[in-house]
């Protein structure tokens with residue numbers, strides 16, 4: 109019986125992972141540590157899990173070394189997802205991104221170091237945003253790190269911090285860099301849920317710039333499957349490694365919006381545009397080689413299938429997202445000084 113600590117387990121990816129592991133491994137214990145910021149929601153975790161004696165929810169901050177010691181001292185796996193995670197929000201409220209994403213990660217890494225003989229694996233969830241705009245395609249794990257937003261630079265700091273702990277202290281860590289995630293229970297500030305819920309409310313989806321920026325879109329359950337494989341892989345195969353999680357397919361924001369419109373039977377021109385956000389990443393497309401060679405993992409959900417599942421979920425769960433409608437837009441200041449709701 110293993111114990112898995114999931115930081116940020118009340119957020120989008122974290123809660124999907126809690127569900128995935130709880131159901132797949134009936135003998136595992138799951139502990140969630142989450143500060144329940146605006147992005148965390150206990151309702152993301154089903155009652156059946158919350159009421160189980162295999163589950164513990166700890167309301168707390170990853171910067172709290174005492175709580176981390178208490179929880180990591182009895183964990184086999186530490187999967188670290190807690191973070192401030194929204195690029196646009198990091199433009200107008202940047203400090204907390206460094207406090208949580210960098211210093212919080214240091215607290216987690218220090219606690220893992222303290223119990224490194226107890227912890228089987230520490231999985232640090234980084235992000236493709238650390239690369240900035242792609243220069244060479246497909247983007248391998250050796251692509252230069254040129255983070256373009258405060259969020260991306262905080263995550264790059266955390267990513268390299270964990271790398272340095274591997275080099276210096278030999279902690280049993282793996283750094284995973286998922287490309288753009290989407291699926292049910294994602295906060296409305298993120299593009300795909302924002303587009304879908306706009307259409308449900310009869311509004312045109314708002315595209316940043318002309319919509320030509322591309323991303324590599326990964327359905328969240330594919331990511332959970334990859335994390336599961338990394339948890340259970342042999343030490344020599346994954347420890348100390350950095351692994352991209354992407355599909356190898358790049359799709360522009362405009363085409364994602366059109367895929368949603370098509371899925372929801374709306375005309376493809378049912379769109380509005382607003383200025384691009386500063387620090388926009390122009391192109392992302394992951395290499396899939398390392399994930400395949402090390403883990404035998406590839407993403408199996410196509411964008412059309414994933415969008416269909418996501419649209420179905422938002423259409424049937426308006427109670428979940430209606431309270432978040434006011435948070436879809438974030439105030440930012442453009443380089444010319446103009447303030448806009450983005």
Ligand SMILES: NC(=O)c1ccc[n+]([C@@H]2O[C@H](COP(=O)([O-])OP(=O)(O)OC[C@H]3O[C@@H](n4cnc5c(N)ncnc54)[C@H](O)[C@@H]3O)[C@@H](O)[C@H]2O)c1
Nearest residue numbers: 116118119120121143144145147148169170190191235289
């Ligand atoms: N969503 C994506 O497209 C994406 C892509 C690649 C990587 N990631 C990374 O995956 C992780 C999870 O992303 P997500 O989209 O689920 O984010 P999210 O914003 O939905 O969830 C983050 C969770 O962390 C919690 N949290 C925030 N600060 C905390 C603190 N100080 N202590 C404890 N808990 C705290 C929040 O309450 C929330 O539950 C993040 O590290 C993010 O950088 C996300």
